[in-house]
Amino acid sequence: MYKAVIFDLDNTLLNYDLCESDSMRLTGRKHGLERWERFTWELFWEAFAPINWVYWSERIERKLTIHQVLEYSFRDTLQRLEWDAVHSVPLARTYWEHFCELCHFEDGAQELLTELHGSRKLAVISNGIGEAQRKRTASGNIAHLFDAFIISDEVGFLKPDRSIFEIALGELGLDRTEVLYIGDSLEIDGVGAGNAGIDFCFYNRGRLPVQGPFAPQYAIERLSELPAVIASRG
Incomplete structure (x- = not known):
């Protein structure tokens, strides 16, 4: 029997992509980006996304703070687009403020947490x-539902x-055989x-083929399917 369910957060419980795009549009509105010469969101995202991904991916190796990741990403994007x-x-600064305030849920996430809370531990x-993770879950009024909340930059280890x-197992006081972990990345x-x-349990939100060396024990395409997976263990 699973005594706890541990969740990944972004693109599992929270819709990271929507949080990111809304934060950027709010930032653009405040700073008047749409009035800049030649500005379009398509042009901006085409430049920003790969630059930001490189800085985010290299942040540990280069010892970058999240504020540096964002500042350098905006700087390089503006330079590339000749602004x-x-x-x-x-x-x-504005983007980070908005991002930390936004909590857009994956479909069914709130209902799932409400259903599971009280019957087993959640983490x-x-x-x-x-x-960001603590402020966003507080904004979404779900922070109090978790018995353990483990964030990589706070504990010094990355999935x-x-x-x-x-x-997480130590904070929950449970054996590894007593918990189920759900996330949206097979590789991570x-x-x-x-x-x-x-x-x-793989949350296959993109409905991708599931096969090969990373094939999971369980796979679901909707969060509403998770209780059935949990029940299968008795």
């Missing part, structure tokens, strides 16, 4: 930034390192759970 990079710092393991899962969430010897 004044002096705006990068205020844009980054989060996220590779995100503690400030798929088994250590971050072991920290699935491999991490496997490294820790924890059963894994």
Whole structure:
């Protein structure tokens, strides 16, 4: 029997993509980006997205704070599009403020948490930034539902390192055989759970083919399907 369910956060319980796009549009509105010469959102995102991904991916190796990741991403984007990079710092600050306030849920996430709360322990393991993850779940009024809330930048380990899962098990006071982990990434969430010897449920939100070396124990396409997976263990 599963005595606890541990969730990934972004694109599992929370819709990261929508939070990101809404935060950026609110930032653009405040700073008047849409009035800039030649500005279109398509042009901006085409430049920003790959730049931001590189800085985010290299943040640990380069010892970058999230504020530096954002400032450098905006700076390089503005330079590439031949706009004044002096705006990068205020844009980054405004974006982060909005992002930390927004909590857009994946379909069925609130209902799922309400259904599971009280019947077993709930927890989060996220590779995100503690400030944002804690503020967003508080904004969505779900922070109080979790018995453990493990964020990579607060504990010093990133999924798929088994250590971050072991920290969660310690806080929950449970054995690895008593918990189920659910996340949207086979390579990060699935491999991490496997490294820790924890059963894994793949939230296949993109409805991708599930096969090969990363094939999970369970796979669902809607969060509403998770209770049936849990019940299968008795």
